Amino acid sequence: MSTYSVRRGDTLSALAKKFHTSVESLAKTNHIKNPNQIAVGQKLTVPGGSSSKPGHSTADGFDSKPSTSKPSTSASGGTTHGPVRDDDGRKFPVSADGTPMYRQGDSQWGGRTLGRHYSISAAGCAMTSTAMAMSKISGKVINPGELDAYLDKHGGYSGDGLIWGQAAKMAGLGASKPGWSLNTINKQIDAGRPVVIGVDYKAGSGGGNNGTDHWVAITHRKGNTYYANDPATGKEVALKLQGNRLVGGPKNYKSTGELVVFSGGKANPGTAPTGGTGGKDPVVSKPPTASGGSVKGMSLPSGDLEKGASGNGVKQLQAALVKLGHMTQAEMNTGPGTFGPKTEAALKEFQAAHGVPNTGYYGPKTRAAFEKLGAKVGGSTGPGPVTGPSEPGTKGGVSLAQLKKIMPNLSQAKAEQYLPHLNKAMAEAGINTPKRQAAFLAQLAHESGEFRYMEELASGAAYEGRKDLGNTHPGDGVRYKGRGPIQLTGRANYRAAGKALGIDLENNPKRAADPDVGFRTAAWFWNSRNLNSYADSGNFREITRRINGGYNGLASREAYYKRALSVLG
CATH class of the missing domain: 3.10.350.10 (LysM domain)
Structure with missing residues (x-):
């Protein structure tokens, strides 16, 4: 033994x-x-x-072999610096510029789970490249196992994807994706600051984001030859400049246009890091932010957004993330106005950089962070984030006869009183197609008893102390009980709706029961949950879940929906 x-x-x-x-x-x-x-x-x-000392098969198609701590000849033709040591005393070779060379399949960390599913050995090229670049720039030897442990502890993964900004925090750095620029790369590496780039090598695979199926750390250059530390092999490889791309390496890598740069630190060309983190997470009071532009004056949606949402509000959010350097224009162009994995990952990076829980959900705390940067939340988006197509029907609304057919128990007097406010709210919120209007009216009919109840019959005491509704003060349950045709409930919703509509509902909550305001709050709530997109696809069940939190009264809601579809065509 x-x-x-x-x-x-x-x-x-x-x-x-x-x-x-x-x-x-x-x-x-x-x-x-x-x-x-x-x-x-x-x-x-x-x-x-x-x-x-087995070989490890990686997701990048390489047979990874154990690292060696012996000095080696670099791809740039010289002998590398002597090895560096991590906190545990283990030695690692460095490239010609002094950047540590790590192999993702190393037995010390290769078996660790990366994010949710894969091992570092199989899919840890981005994280391993980041550990190499961060070590050089910060002067601290941070190996991939240490970085993975930090990311696990601090929410550094979005699924299996790396949140660059959160990773950079371990070394007290910032990270951004400025878009592909050889000028940017040259300035960074000439100053002793490695960058991480995406490469494609699998013929016909299309790779992952923008064709990327592997990541490497570019460390220095000589003429038109750029040198990279390759996490697949733990060695230095040479890439040649061909047009605006870098090409070369053991698998004929081709740069894909994805670039990550790091801010902060005290890197010097040709010097190697000298120490580790001391076995502790670094204390960083104010880590550098992403090196992007300003969002001052940019409009952002006032409603909540999450993965799966679509529309103009998502497009506004994406534009802000591009401006700040958390997302590239190329990434946005793959799905403008669609809240997919790239948008979620970029939003998590923004949240991590600005002290917001990095959930990937665009909610009140995230909006507040954007406002601190000068963005105008709710600037020109109306009551919600969705802008619909041109308005069909009678001025984009429904007729008195149609409304009465959908809600047969609605009195003539109330129908005439409410119809102008209803149609105005629907037009304002882009609820302007038969599918959208049918779904909206069906939900309102159920929630309000066909507009019979514009205020909840119960006292609201059951909502007292509900922090999820923003009810944090004594009496909030009663004060902010359900009002309006969709039963707006809770201090947080009253505040958000009022802010979006330009009405102080937080201090005047009973206004939400008045028809001129109530129908607008219903439309705001509708768009804050991105329900037009679900109406467009006919997913009425999901609309019910997002309004109700479950499926209470589903049969009644579906009956109204079926009737409304038949009336509105």
């Missing part, structure tokens, strides 16, 4: 693979009760005693 000292990033499962044994055997031999808990510096007795 032999002994082993646990290093940062180690897991019992990874060590079991390394030493040709099992987790159960390691745990039993070392009297470990919880296999998920081992400590840095802990001495383990290893059954069998010898370390294995």
Whole structure:
């Protein structure tokens, strides 16, 4: 048997693979009760005693081999600097410019889970390249295992994708995606600041985002030759300038236009990092922000947005993220106005950089962060984020006869009183096609008893103390009970709706029950949940869930919906 000292990033499962044994055997031999808990510096007795050095098959199609700490000849023709050491004393070779060379399939961290599904060995090229670049720029030796542990702890993944800004925080840096520019790359690497770029090498695969199926760290250049640390092999490779692209390497890499740069730090050309993080997360009071432009004066939607949303509000959000450097124009161009994975990842980066929980959900806290930067929330978007097509029918609304057919129990007097306000609100919110109007009217008919109840019959006491509704003050439950045809409820919703509509509903909550305001709050709520898009696709069940939080009264709602569709054609 032999002994082993646990290093940062180690897991019992990874060590079991390394030493040709099992987790159960390691745990039993070392009297470990919880296999998920081992400590840095802990001495383990290893059954069998010898370390294995297998190759690792990675998602990038390479056979990764164990790293060596011996100085080697670099792709740029010279001998690399001497090795650097991490916190555990392990040595790593560096490239000609002094950037550590890590291999994603290294046995120390290759078995760690990256995000939700894949291992670092299989899909950790972006994260490993980032660890190399950050180490050089910050002067701290940060290996991929340490970075992964930090990202797990601080919400650094969006699914399996890396949130660059959150990763950069470990070294007290900022990160941004400024768009492809050789001038930017040259300025960065000439100043001793490696950059991370996406490359494509799988013929016909199309790669991932913008064709990217691998990431490398560009460290320095000589003439038209650029040198990169490749996480697939843990070695330095040469890429030639061809037009506006960098091409070369063992798999004929071709740059895809994705570029990540880092701000902050004190990098110097030709110097290697000298120390680790001391085994602790760095304390960064104000990390550098993404090196993008200003969003001062830009309009952003006042309603909430999340993955799956679409429309002008999403497009406004994407434009702001591009301006700030969290998203490239090329990424936005793959789905302008569509809230997909790229938009979610970019929003999480923005949130992480501005002290907002990086959930990828565009809500009140995120809007407040944009407002601090000078953006105008609700600037020109009306009551919600969706702008619809041209208005069909009678001035974009419904007729008195149509309304009465949809809601047969509605009195003639109330129908005549409410119809102008209803049609004005629908036109304002882009609820202007038969599908949208049918879904909207069906939900209002159920919620308000065919406009019989513009204020909730119950006292509202049941909502007292509901922090999810923003009811944080005594009496908020009663004060902000359900009002209007869609039963707007809770201080937070009253505040948000009032801000969007230019009405102080927080201090005048009963105004939400008046028809001139109530129908507008219903339309605002509708668009704040992006319900026009679900109406367009006929997904009435999802509309119900987003309004109700479940499916209460679904049969009644669907009956109104079926009737409205038949009336409106």
